[in-house]
Amino acid sequence: MLSKKREIELSELAEFIASEYCPVGMVEPSIIAEAKEITYCFGQYEESFDGLIEYEEGSFHIYINSNNTNSARTRFTFAHELGHYFIDEHRNALLNGRTPSHPSHTDFSSKNPVEIEADFFASSLLMPESRIKQDCFRQKFNFELIERISQKYNTSITATVLKLMSIDHHPMMIVCSINNKIKWFKQSHDFPFKWLKFPKGKVPTSTLAGEYFHNNKKYKKSVPVAADDWFEYVPEKNYDRYFYEKCIYSDSHNFVLSIVWED
Template sequence: MINNTPLSHIKELAEFIALQYDEKLTPVDKIAQDEGLELFYDGYETGTFDGMTVYQNRKFYVHLNIDSGNRKDSTRGRFTLAHELGHYFIDAHRVGLQKGILVPHSSNTNKKQFDTIEREADYFASCLLMPESRFKDEIFRKKFNYELIQNLATRYNVSITACALRFAQIGNHPIMIVYVENGVVKWKLESDDFPYKWLLNEKKIPKNTVVGEYFSKSNLRDVYKTEKVWAMDWFNNVRDYDTNRSFYEHCIPHRNKALSIIWED
């Protein structure tokens, strides 16, 4: 049994490690090297795994799957390595690997706990790659728009999704992020102070939205755009006096998937 680690502890740990290095772009490979971890960037076929931390012969080995896009210094590779560093640095994870309690792959019997552990490692990676103090310096007195997320993602060499999630956690403007596959909402996350918490149709995306148009009109398959949308078209429990309340939505589509970032002026 692996005990859960408070997110506040994970944040403090990850950011302490990141700020030990002068580089504004957290040097994840250097951190691994300084800890004596053996890194292997190799092909392990697509659809298998992104990264894997193994404890063997009293040593930790980290495998990064380049067949899934986890090349050294790529956005995906950096996040995957940072995630695996989470398994190494978070005490409960490291001890679990050493004792054989935490295995590299999940199983049906421990899926709930495994998901929690993976979320902890994801959070560690986010805090390691985008430490709060540095991140907030970058956004100080800057008006929110999609270009700000783009610039931050480039600045920290992370994906748009990772950057948007971090902004929702610690940014200076409330946003909501909605991820959709085949017209079905798979997950959403919003800033604590975002004015709405529930989507209009829960899992089915509303038609009168940018992402709704993407999935309903084939000629929009390759369009990336920011458009004005209405609260009553996106959210549940919109009061009568807010029927004309407007937001902005930027949709990032890719084949049968799309990510929408929603915010208000």
């Protein structure tokens, strides 16, 4: 997890670039790349990466491993690679040849701080803080708000939640589970519980995500779950503290994304 201080630095950097090159409407990574004379191409590459930035013979080039130039995923990958260019430490490493290239994956599971920074930069570039703060102003927090923002900025639900977490709009948590195992999770700095239950390394059965893996049960709407369903070390007085959980499912990947927040 990035420090609050680093999040603020990256968010301000991204906001500055967004307002410089795409002051209104949606932020288009291609406009920014062109302004900086960074060449780019979309294609189907055999290698396993979503995006890659290279520095060769005095110029930068970005590869995006997709033919779909305007999906939420490719926009994010493009913005992530721009992060490696705009974040001083990343660019200097590329210029000095300390890192030959960055094969990056757009699945938020990386523990590499360089990748985490580029991901955070990407969500902040596509959803500049001042713009989403306006969108959230006096809005009740629920899944519909997340959906509205993700549609407005053409960003994935995951990227949108991660950005919303950083503006402290509402305490929330996101959990990505695959094959009945928690792959990664993140909580906003102000989320009240830190420790997830991992019974035998599995997703807790009484959560919505757990119900999918154990009973193949899916919910269209958000459903209340008790603090004790998801978290360890819940003080007795908080046993009945309720949270909402909303799940997004992918049967083909045996995958569930849970978004958890308090009402």
